[in-house]
Amino acid sequence: MQKKESAKKKKQVQPASVWFRLLSFVIDLFIAVNIIGWPLAKRLSDSLAENFHATTTTALLALLTFFYFVLFERFVGATIGMAITKISISGQNTLSSAFLRNCYLIPFFPLNLLILIEPIALLGWKKRLLERWTDSTYERVVA
Numbered sequence: 001m002q003k004k005e006s007a008k009k010k011k012q013v014q015p016a017s018v019w020f021r022l023l024s025f026v027i028d029l030f031i032a033v034n035i036i037g038w039p040l041a042k043r044l045s046d047s048l049a050e051n052f053h054a055t056t057t058t059a060l061l062a063l064l065t066f067f068y069f070v071l072f073e074r075f076v077g078a079t080i081g082m083a084i085t086k087i088s089i090s091g092q093n094t095l096s097s098a099f100l101r102n103c104y105l106i107p108f109f110p111l112n113l114l115i116l117i118e119p120i121a122l123l124g125w126k127k128r129l130l131e132r133w134t135d136s137t138y139e140r141v142v143a
Contacts, residue, residue, distance in 0.1 A: 011141050013141055013142075014140060014142060015126060015127075020087060020140055024082045027084055028079045028082070031080050031081070032069070036064060037065055063106070066102055066103075069102040073089060073102070074093060077089060088139055088141070090137050092135045097134035100130055104118050114129070117129060118130065
């Protein structure tokens with residue numbers, strides 16, 4: 001009887017470490033920028049007027065990256081990088097909470113200040129400021 005119970009070990013869930021979250025974020029940035037965002041932004045800038053500046057392309061690329069994170073987190077439950085590193089979201093996962101959790105990616109003032117605040121909060125509290133505001137946590141499944 002004990003053998004069957006030990007064979008069916010429950011998967012443990014714990015808060016995702018900073019290193020797994022960083023790895024997940026790097027994977028997601030690579031996918032969002034190089035595979036999804038850059039080709040689309042390049043095509044839009046080529047098809048629109050010649051005065052489509054690099055700043056506009058950069059802002060468009062940042063917004064596409066933002067929506068990659070928001071839509072994957074909300075409707076799939078995890079981004080591709082999160083799935084690879086076995087990270088999921090627990091707690092509130094509505095569209096508005098996904099939007100708020102990822103608003104640090106929007107490249108406009110004052111939201112762009114969050115790109116500096118969020119890592120400091122993560123290192124200090126082990127939870128980002130925007131996670132606290134949305135009452136959600138990034139968790140990792142361990143065997």
